Amino acid sequence: MTSKIMLHMKCRNNAYPKTDGKIIRFPVPDNKVSWFNDYLTYKPIFYTALSVLNQKWADLDLNESKFKPVWNNIDGNINRISFTGNYMIKNNFPLNPYGRTGLVGRGLLGRWGPNHAADPIVTRWKKNHSENEVHIDTGKPILQFVAIKRKDSGEWALPGGMVDCGEIVSTTLKREFMEETMNLLEKSKSDATKVELEVENIFKDGIEIYKGYVDDPRNTDNAWIETVATLFHDEKGDHVSALKLHAGDDAVGVKWIDLDNNLKLYANHLLFLQDIALKLKCHW
Ligand code: RP5
Numbered sequence: 001m002t003s004k005i006m007l008h009m010k011c012r013n014n015a016y017p018k019t020d021g022k023i024i025r026f027p028v029p030d031n032k033v034s035w036f037n038d039y040l041t042y043k044p045i046f047y048t049a050l051s052v053l054n055q056k057w058a059d060l061d062l063n064e065s066k067f068k069p070v071w072n073n074i075d076g077n078i079n080r081i082s083f084t085g086n087y088m089i090k091n092n093f094p095l096n097p098y099g100r101t102g103l104v105g106r107g108l109l110g111r112w113g114p115n116h117a118a119d120p121i122v123t124r125w126k127k128n129h130s131e132n133e134v135h136i137d138t139g140k141p142i143l144q145f146v147a148i149k150r151k152d153s154g155e156w157a158l159p160g161g162m163v164d165c166g167e168i169v170s171t172t173l174k175r176e177f178m179e180e181t182m183n184l185l186e187k188s189k190s191d192a193t194k195v196e197l198e199v200e201n202i203f204k205d206g207i208e209i210y211k212g213y214v215d216d217p218r219n220t221d222n223a224w225i226e227t228v229a230t231l232f233h234d235e236k237g238d239h240v241s242a243l244k245l246h247a248g249d250d251a252v253g254v255k256w257i258d259l260d261n262n263l264k265l266y267a268n269h270l271l272f273l274q275d276i277a278l279k280l281k282c283h284w
Helices: 169-181 189-202 269-280
Strands: 045-048 103-107 113-125 143-150 207-213 223-233 251-258
Touching: 103 223, 113 169, 113 269, 143 169, 143 269, 169 189, 169 223, 169 251, 207 269, 223 269
Parallel strands: 045 103, 113 223
Antiparallel strands: 113 143, 143 251, 207 223
16 A cells, blocks of 8 residues: 555656647656756646636636635645645646656646545456466466446546545545446436445455556646555455446446456556555466
């Protein structure tokens, strides 16, 4: 359960998501990522998507006189604290704790500074008839986890989502799992209640696996995603076998994926899974 030091990769040296290649990040080589290394020619463009402006779930622009954020603190019912420690503020702009991204503004993110998310990792053992299946190369049992195919990037990802204002993380974990992997928002009230009961059982005992920065393609110099990733492992597989997976909300696909270190997943989600492989001594 650590916030790991890494060089962010997915949020630099590429076009900004959902802009049809029109918003290009200023190049940031590895040795210029840190704010402590001078980069005198650094002139990133400013971009905040129109879809973010004037939304209830988003901040106002920093030049609005009535907007007085309390950085590095709980600000009313908004959590502006970073898991990485106190972030720097420059000219009233919060600075990404992992360094330059080649873009200033908020991009597609609602909050200046940390945007808090939660990622549920629901796992079971892969079975061959009733036995745990072992991997041919490592001889270790194969773990499977529930993944969604994201509508925005088409990549496979953990079924996480943003923590709503004032919401506790355990509620976000359940809500996002039900919305994205069980299409809860489209279900009748009685079907939704059944799903909620099944999910309640699975989400009884979680183990916090990762807490920290997400190398999300939407991050900017002034807005970034942080998450709490929690493991819900069903050792016997009875509870999770009852789940009827059906993609919903922001997902266009959902499935059980065999854990393997060669997987290509959204953001740095594979990093969260690495710790689980160590913990459960499974194939990686
Ligand atoms: C990732 O984006 C987080 O780890 C989480 O999975 C997700 C939250 O954003 P939305 O899916 O709500 O867009 O950075």
